[in-house]
Amino acid sequence: MDSLITAAARALAVGDPLGALKHVALRDDPPALALRGIAMAQLGDFARAKALLRRASHDFDPKERVARARCVVAEAEIAFAARDLGWPQPALEAARECLQRHGDRINAAHARYLQIRRLLLIGQLDAAEGQLATLQPGSLPAGLRTIHGLIVAGLAIRRLDAPAARLALADAEQAARLAAIPALSAELASARQVLQAPAARLLGQGAERLLDLEAVQALLGSGALVLDARCYRVQQYATQISLAGRPVLMALLSLLGEAWPQAVPRATLIARVFRLTLCDDSLRARLRVEIGRLRAVLRPLAQVTATQGGYALVLPAPGTLAVLAWPVEAPHSEVLALLMDGESWSSSALALALGISQRSVQRALEALAAEGKAQVFGRGRAARWTRPPIPGFATTLLLPLPWSGD
Known part of the structure; x- marks a missing residue:
């Protein structure tokens, strides 16, 4: 040489x-x-x-x-x-x-x-x-x-x-x-x-505070029932329930968790989850269906009970509950949450999981990519989206x- x-x-x-x-x-x-x-x-x-x-x-x-x-x-x-x-x-x-x-x-x-x-x-x-x-x-x-x-x-x-x-x-x-x-x-x-940097936002009873990685780790080991909206997961000690691909259930659960132990009115759930201002019989029926699905998923860890005005989350034994969200509330958080599982997603798969149009997902992905929160590899139908590596x-x-x- x-x-x-x-x-x-x-x-x-x-x-x-x-x-x-x-x-x-x-x-x-x-x-x-x-x-x-x-x-x-x-x-x-x-x-x-x-x-x-x-x-x-x-x-x-x-x-x-x-x-x-x-x-x-x-x-x-x-x-x-x-x-x-x-x-x-x-x-x-x-x-x-x-x-x-x-x-x-x-x-x-x-x-x-x-x-x-x-x-x-x-x-x-x-x-x-x-x-x-x-x-x-x-x-x-x-x-x-x-x-x-x-x-x-x-x-x-x-x-x-x-x-x-x-x-x-x-x-x-x-x-x-x-x-x-x-x-x-x-x-x-x-x-x-x-x-x-802050790793999550702790929500509950009208208050919120930022948590770093060590605080999140301590919370997960404390025995509290943690509703993690960042990665669509419910966790208590080693028991985990994944809600990946089920954004409606995660949205319902987050609202119920933020209000716990109080109930959330049906009209509020419909407006926040379905993003509709109307509250007719068809939407109330749809809400009952989704609540039934949520009950079936949560059965090992918690219950959802109906009250006179809405629904409330009930723990099977005295304990604590925490809701984790992204450190900064930002647009397209539901798309970002699905990307947090570390897998590579196509825009069509994201649209199917979220129940929205593929074009809406594409616009969200482009906005997230411009902010450095998502990245794409491949082109055309072979394009796949994922989150940036941690650390890079x-x-x-x-x-x-x-x-x-x-």
């Missing part, structure tokens, strides 16, 4: 794509094309980066399996950064196995971290933890140890485990100081903000490892 290729690889390893381009910008041999592709990806030009990497992979001799595998890993990470989550994962796994067989354990570990980051993004937390357990970060470079810490923190945040998240971020910060890559420091600062990952982390042409 010549000196210019070595210098470019070192520049990429410390997050300096412009420095790397100074060494290989005028070269068209496969190693230089690959490094130029990674540099362009770090600069955000994904289309040009993919073209360069594919050209490099094509130009490498078929016997240069390791070099080709590295190109596949780099292209996979570009797809991840562009949220093309439909990129073929078997190709990435085959590249990872090739790198592992040929002794390139660092790039093999990088490919594994890329697979785990994708699982974390789409909400497959158990699978992500299973793959993370196969890695030993102590023997890896500081940059990858930082990424490991960010992933552990992301898993802890998703599971509402604030102490574990803080511990993971502390380990990641120690590794980031050794790596000295600005993008890593920026990601750590972003993760810290997630921990410090900088696109400048594309293969921040020395490249070799062996």
Whole structure:
């Protein structure tokens, strides 16, 4: 490997794509094309980066399996950064196995971290933890140890485990100081903000207050019946009832929970849930049907009783009840709540779940995307929507490892 290729690889390893381009910008041999592709990806030009990497992979001799595998890993990470989550994962796994067989354990570990980051993004937390357990970060470079810490923190945040998240971020910060890559420091600062920012709004009896992640964790462990409108879930200790895809039931339950132990008038329920000012016999009948469905769902944890003027929520034993909502009440919160399950949704599936038109859902998604609260991957009928990763990952982390042409 010549000196210019070595210098470019070192520049990429410390997050300096412009420095790397100074060494290989005028070269068209496969190693230089690959490094130029990674540099362009770090600069955000994904289309040009993919073209360069594919050209490099094509130009490498078929016997240069390791070099080709590295190109596949780099292209996979570009797809991840562009949220093309439909990129073929078997190709990435085959590249990872090739790198592992040929002794390139660092790039093999990088490919594994890329697979785990994708699982974390789409909400497959158990699978992500299973793959993370196969890695030993102590023997890896500081940059990858930082990424490991960010992933552990992301898993802890998703599971509402604030102490574990803080511990993971502390380990990641120690590794980031050794790596000295600005993008890593920026990601750590972003993760810290997630921990410090309000995570939910506690509602009840006409009052409300903001809770951070640790307060939410404490509330869930207190034995209170928690009606979490953020993720359409009812929880008491380890017992959970999911209302995902049932927004009408969640809306009814939230109103009843906010008024608990008082009753909510039927007219108020109809106006707030069905968004209609009329209150005729047909709407009262529809309300009875939905209340019946809610009773059937809640039966293990609570009851809904009819009163002279409306409906009230009744706990089977003396206890406390809490309603959690988004920290800031904002438009399109019902769409955002469905996205919070971590899965990728099509606009048609969201429209079906919410009982509204697909065009209304599309407008809501576009508004949420403009605010950074939702993101799309794919186009046309293949478009899928999800929430941004927690914490995010900088696109400048594309293969921040020395490249070799062996």
